[in-house]
Amino acid sequence: MARILCVDDEAGALDILKETLRQAGHEPVGVRNVDAAMAVLGRGGIDLVLSDYRMPETSGLEFLGRIQEEGLDVPLVMITGHASVGHAVTAMKAGAIDYVTKPVRAGQLELVVEQALELVRLRRQNQALRSEVSELRAGNELVGESPSFQKLLDVIRAAAPTRASVLLQGESGTGKELLARTIHNMSGRDDGAFITVNCAAMPEHLVESILFGHEKGAFTGAVKQAKGAFERANRGTLLLDEISEMRLDLQAKLLRALQENEFERVGGASPVRVDVRVIATTNRDLPVEVDEGRFRQDLYYRLNVLPMRVPALRERVDDIPRLAQHFARKVARELQRPVPGFTPDAIERLRTYRWPGNVRELAHAVERAVILSQGDDLGPEAFDLLDGAPAGGLGAGVPEGAVVLQSLRVDDAEAALIEAALDRTEGNRTKAAGLLGMSVRTLRSKLNRAD
Secondary structure (H helix, E strand, O other): OOOEEOOOOOOHHHHHHHHHHHHHOEEEEEEOHHHHHHHHHHHHOOOOOEEEEEOOOHHHHHHHHHOOOOOOOOOEEEEEHHHHHHHHHHHHHHHOOEEEEEEEHHHHHHHHHHHHHHHHHHHHHHHHHHHHHHHHHHHHHHOOOOOHHHHHHHHHHHHOOEEEEEEEOOOOOHHHHHHHHHHHHHHOOOOOOEEEEEEEOHHHHEEEEHHHOOOOOOOEEEEEEEEOOHHHHOOOOEEOHHHHOHHHHHHHHHHHHHHHHOHHHHOOOOOEEOOOOOEEEEOHHHHHHHHHOOHHHHHHHHHOOEEEEEOOOOHHHHHHHHHHHHHHHHHHHHHHHOOEEEOOHHHHHHHHHHOOEHHHHHHHHHHHHHHOOOOOOOOHHHHHHHHHHOOOOOHOOOOOOOOOOOOOOOOHHHHHHHHHHHHHHHHHHHHHHHHOOOOOHHHHHHHHOOO
16 A cells, blocks of 8 residues: 555546545545645655646646655656646656546556556665665775774765765865765765866866866867766766865855756856755865855855764774775785785784874875785884884984985875875974975875875
């Protein structure tokens, strides 16, 4: 038995619908206008909607639009007259699951309802299976059993199926992009695209075009129409990485796109409507950025619907052994070598290190150790590069605070200096850039290339 909402402004037609459904073993709920129907849907418990197309105040097509705008997961069958089959086809293109023509015959209605309910059941079963697969896939990448990390995963599981914006906050290297992709995979939007835009690395003169696209001739070099990130992410997910680095003038345009679900391409005059789930990441304290006038308060509130704080690796020390083994397996598989173990002293070395670069730094340290390893197990000496000072030998007698270079490669030296500067400033890029004698923009660019 299904609970079916019937919407028809004609009392006689509504009574016939309800009686036909009742005889077929269903529970009908009848209303005579769309506002009443929306109130019933808001209370939940409806399995299917049967709606007349022609109603005096709001058409069935407009009713369907309202259901979709509210994000209600309920299928709709449109009822139309024989002379208006074209309307029914239009409704199905807009999202109706099926249609039935007037005068409604009992046998025809029962068949359409039965097929619609079966299709819904199969869709939901498919979605449940896809969610299970997504969780298994995420479980292979998201490693950790510490309370802080498990609490974050619980929030992700609850938030993923919704359409709400997500704000992932945490230090660099904590795995925010991987978590964003996990939300996408578990959201039911995984058939759609997952588009990433790094707000700190976009050329200033192309930022608006990258986000919203452009029309042919909009600027020099625009030889054809191009879709922006929002349009390419339609029915999928858009990740705005390092959102705090976006210019203030573009923040206003981004806010409008988020609120209205539409935008205009650069050089265009017609609005483009999209259905996009937005996830933003930042390693900054956005309330502080708002207070200091570098980030719009209204945009912060719009993005902060589902805030999630990603813990630093030093806050989940108990996860380090499991993470290290996970990365060792990945590297060994790529190198087609046996998976090395870790001696107790090596694990203790990893657990007591502060990890200013978080999980990313751990992954690189394990990769380096596995590549250079000669034996079956990795000992503490395999991680001598941590802190920039090996235990004895090459690093003996090095003054505190010095940075020891293990190669003469310029790229390696630059990476070591940047890492040391970020460590000393506790991740503050502005202060780190000052220590390094470069601009914040240059530092951002180098970090993005390293990622």
